[in-house]
Amino acid sequence: MPFLSAWLEQRLPVRALRDFLAHKQVPARQHAIWYYFGGAALFLYLVQVATGVLLLLYYRPAPESAFESVRFIVAHVPFGWLIRSVHAWAANLMVATVFGHLFSVFFLKAYRSPRELTWMSGCLLLALTMAFGFSGYLLPWNELAFFATKVGTDIVGAAPLVGDTIRFVLRGGEDVTGATLTRFFGFHVALLPLVTTLLLLGHLLLVQVHGVSEPIGGATRGRRIPFYPHFMLRELIVWLGMLAVLVGLATFLPWELGHKADPFAPAPQGIRPEWYFTFMSQTLKYLPPTILGFEGEHVGILAFGVIAVLLFVAPLLDRRAGRGVPSPLVSAAGAVLLVFMLAMTLLAYVKPY
Amino acid sequence: MIRASSWVMAEREERFGRRTLLNWLLAGSGSTLFGVLLYPVLRFIAPPEQAEALATAVTVAKLGDLPPNTGKVVRFGTRPAILVHLPTGEFRAFSAVCTHLQCTVQFRPDLEAIWCACHNGRFDLTGRNVGGPPPRPLEALDVVVHGDDIVLSRRG
Numbered sequence: 001m002p003f004l005s006a007w008l009e010q011r012l013p014v015r016a017l018r019d020f021l022a023h024k025q026v027p028a029r030q031h032a033i034w035y036y037f038g039g040a041a042l043f044l045y046l047v048q049v050a051t052g053v054l055l056l057l058y059y060r061p062a063p064e065s066a067f068e069s070v071r072f073i074v075a076h077v078p079f080g081w082l083i084r085s086v087h088a089w090a091a092n093l094m095v096a097t098v099f100g101h102l103f104s105v106f107f108l109k110a111y112r113s114p115r116e117l118t119w120m121s122g123c124l125l126l127a128l129t130m131a132f133g134f135s136g137y138l139l140p141w142n143e144l145a146f147f148a149t150k151v152g153t154d155i156v157g158a159a160p161l162v163g164d165t166i167r168f169v170l171r172g173g174e175d176v177t178g179a180t181l182t183r184f185f186g187f188h189v190a191l192l193p194l195v196t197t198l199l200l201l202g203h204l205l206l207v208q209v210h211g212v213s214e215p216i217g218g219a220t221r222g223r224r225i226p227f228y229p230h231f232m233l234r235e236l237i238v239w240l241g242m243l244a245v246l247v248g249l250a251t252f253l254p255w256e257l258g259h260k261a262d263p264f265a266p267a268p269q270g271i272r273p274e275w276y277f278t279f280m281s282q283t284l285k286y287l288p289p290t291i292l293g294f295e296g297e298h299v300g301i302l303a304f305g306v307i308a309v310l311l312f313v314a315p316l317l318d319r320r321a322g323r324g325v326p327s328p329l330v331s332a333a334g335a336v337l338l339v340f341m342l343a344m345t346l347l348a349y350v351k352p353y
Numbered sequence: 354m355i356r357a358s359s360w361v362m363a364e365r366e367e368r369f370g371r372r373t374l375l376n377w378l379l380a381g382s383g384s385t386l387f388g389v390l391l392y393p394v395l396r397f398i399a400p401p402e403q404a405e406a407l408a409t410a411v412t413v414a415k416l417g418d419l420p421p422n423t424g425k426v427v428r429f430g431t432r433p434a435i436l437v438h439l440p441t442g443e444f445r446a447f448s449a450v451c452t453h454l455q456c457t458v459q460f461r462p463d464l465e466a467i468w469c470a471c472h473n474g475r476f477d478l479t480g481r482n483v484g485g486p487p488p489r490p491l492e493a494l495d496v497v498v499h500g501d502d503i504v505l506s507r508r509g
Binding site for chain 2: 050054058076077080082083
């Protein structure tokens with residue numbers, strides 16, 4: 001062993017890495033769970049990569065085989081039920097965790113200068129996470145997913161000017177067909193992972209370059225703890241906890257497969273998108289048919305677009321936080337958005353019509 | 354004497370101290386966790402034994418499809434079979450999987466034999482391996498003509 005480590009040390013910057021780890025410090029904060037969301041999201045992403053690669057061994061992306069192959073995985077492949085269920089649950093937990101990460105960074109104003117680019121790359125990662133969810137949802141080719149994709153791509157199609165083109169490209173044609181399935185599969189297992197991994201590395205690099213942010217007012221008063229082993233062990237406990245939750249959910253509440261999609265059957269009762277899209281679909285339901293002479297749906301989608309852009313450039317707008325001064329107005333706006341999203345999501349489940 | 358025994362105790366404590374125990378516990382639970390994660394993955398990777406769709410009787414052709422002294426490779430369940438119409442008018446059928454390296458065989462009217470293109474293996478029209486590398490005869494299938502349909506079934 002000493003021979004091996006000496007051999008490696010001559011060829012790799014082992015010593016530099018060890019020194020780096022020994023000296024890296026992060027702000028000390030005792031019970032601030034808000035700082036663990038990013039790491040938890042990273043863990044879930046790794047789980048998704050691992051289980052996703054495994055599912056690829058059996059999954060067949062075609063309308064006549066997709067549903068059957070997922071059923072085969074769940075029913076016949078040893079531990080197939082576990083792998084598939086973990087993949088589905090981790091996807092949902094990941095979306096929730098990324099949203100948690102977004103809002104905790106937002107309310108702690110960790111996006112302020114010089115971390116604007118970290119925030120923006122994070123916003124793009126959230127969008128990619130949702131794209132992962134949307135594309136992956138269709139892959140089992142079941143009834144709910146089929147219609148959710150029809151509706152979802154239709155909503156995108158209502159976007160002004162470019163809507164029709166985007167819908168056509170997303171669907172690979174006029175309708176949701178086998179062509180849509182192949183293309184969603186390509187997005188889900190090749191395009192999105194590539195873009196996400198690159199962006200994620202950039203995001204993590206920025207976190208490393210700027211260090212972990214401290215809240216305005218310095219609640220930790222500059223106290224710091226070593227990253228290794230102190231912070232890493234805490235993070236490890238979070239990861240182990242998430243793993244336990246994930247396996248527990250996958251085992252006791254296995255993700256359902258439903259019925260195979262039939263393009264010639266009517267949409268089933270209680271059709272709704274994945275929960276993280278419901279705040280948008282529910283809002284669109286409440287909009288009147290016309291607003292100021294424009295179609296209500298178009299206005300709604302435009303409004304969500306504007307909110308997304310505002311969120312993306314929040315660090316540039318929040319000048320006070322940039323100077324290290326509290327900015328209650330921005331916090332209030334964020335709180336209104338959060339409450340609105342929670343309320344709409346809740347309504348989608350309590351009062352869908 | 355007392356001094357010697359306390360030295361032994363100290364030595365022992367150093368070898369089986371708390372830190373050693375903790376290290377063992379950590380390594381033990383770490384590798385257990387690793388094993389628990391790895392086991393399902395390994396099992397998942399190995400494909401399950403599939404109950405092969407055992408073809409019992411399959412209609413593979415119509416009487417008119419096959420003039421005398423011709424052959425045709427047909428689907429028999431998940432595997433190919435070869436149906437041969439002899440010059441005498443008799444039908445014979447065999448598994449079309451060559452017993453050498455599992456290529457799919459074909460009927461050669463010029464040789465009046467079943468022939469494998471991969472390594473020039475040759476079988477006569479009873480399925481017997483008569484030339485080239487194949488080590489065993491082709492598995493023979495039963496042919497029954499039901500009205501206009503030619504039906505293959507496994508023997509036995």
